[in-house]
Amino acid sequence: MMDTHRPDHGCLQPVADHVWAWIQPDGSWWINNAGLIGDPAGDILVDTCATEQRTTALLNAVAAQRGRLDLRYAVNTHLHGDHTYGNSLLPQTTTIIGHENMRRGLDADTVINGCPPLWTPVPDWGAVSKRLPTLTFRSSLTLHGRATTVEVVHPGYAAHTDGDAIAWLPQAGVLFAGDLLFHGVTPLVVTGSLDGARRALDWIASYHADTVVPGHGPVIAADELDRVLSAHRDYYDFVCRVGDAAVLAGVGPLTAARETNLGDFAHWPDSERIVLNLHRYIADHGGVRFSVRNAYADALAYNKGPLTSSV
Ligand SMILES: [Zn+2]
Known part of the structure; x- marks a missing residue:
């Protein structure tokens, strides 16, 4: 049985009623955040993790929190493996959603088959395999649960990647930003656009969220957001x-x-x-x-x- 309480395996942090952020310290290379939205018609996951071990810890925590594993949808915020390699561990009944460019990018990914020795130690993904979204979108889509609405929106331009998506919960005021935000971790735009990533900061601000969950690093409260966005702009x-x-x-x-x-x-x-x-x-x-x-x-x-x- 996987120990889900190891501090380096993250924890489910409540951010609103029936909404949790899966926060994995310290948010550096391959160590991402994810999210859980509870709904009586079936829960919604935002992203998975890089490895079998970390994704299993996430799914065990979700099952413990909810008393079952009933994931109707999983949204991939972008193609990078730290957010998507765990897709294959989701129940077969879970519909995976991503931007059409995100799906194309993950389809072309070769790193899941064997990580090049660019990192030390070389990451061992474990028993994961490539599982692509079966539902894609071009600009936005809305998931209608019984108690929750989730708007999945592409910024309209390349930013962190060319297939980014945020998940916005208008009732809860929670915004899952994916890697458009790195909180206290160096931002990365190598496979996207620096100009787009900068522009996306104003777009994120325009939602006036109560809570923002970045792709890496701690949860951002409303009164911290300006400071975090300014730090990104400065960088x-x-x-x-x-x-x-x-x-x-x-x-x-x-x-x-x-x-x-x-x-x-x-x-x-x-x-x-x-x-x-x-x-x-x-x-x-x-x-x-x-x-x-x-x-x-x-x-x-x-x-x-x-x-x-x-x-
Ligand atoms: Zn990323």
Whole structure:
């Protein structure tokens, strides 16, 4: 029997009546948040986890909280494996929902079949296999439970990825932001758009949520949201300044990152993401062809070895 109380396996944190956030400290590489919305017509899950072990801990906690495992829907906020590899452990009767680009991206994913040695230790996903959404959408859809309404909405542009979705609960005032927000963890836009990710901050603010659950890091209360959004803006502006200077000087992302003092941003976990984010920014603004392989190779060079993950 899996011990769901290991502190590094996260916990179900109540955020509103019949709504919980699954928060996994410390929110660094591959350690994500998820969510649970209880409804008498069948519960709704927001995201799964990267590994068999972590997803099993989540599902055990859901079953313990609800007295059964009755998941009518699961929403994937984006394609990344920390939010989707556990899909295959959901009941066969659960309908998985994602943006059409998210489904296409997960379909093309090869990392689930064997993680490249970019992280240390190399993550072991366990007994998971690729399970794609069977219900996709282009701009938004609404899930109507018996007691709950959940609006699943794409921002309309690439941000963290090109297939992001938020889950918004208008009655509860809870917004599951996926990786459009990293609370106290370095944001990542390498497979999305820095300009879109910055624009998405105003979009998130426009919901005036009482509680926001980020994709990584602790739950954000309404009175903390401005500060968290400002921190993201400051970081994105910093990447823009460094990226613009690099384009002007004709230097690449790795050199630009090495010559940059991260200042306060150095304290966030996964600070080496500066290299990945600069790869994206310089490709988008400097007319350089983007290569995810080169981006990660440079991140390892900057980090002087594989990236740290405790997944
Ligand atoms: Zn992500």
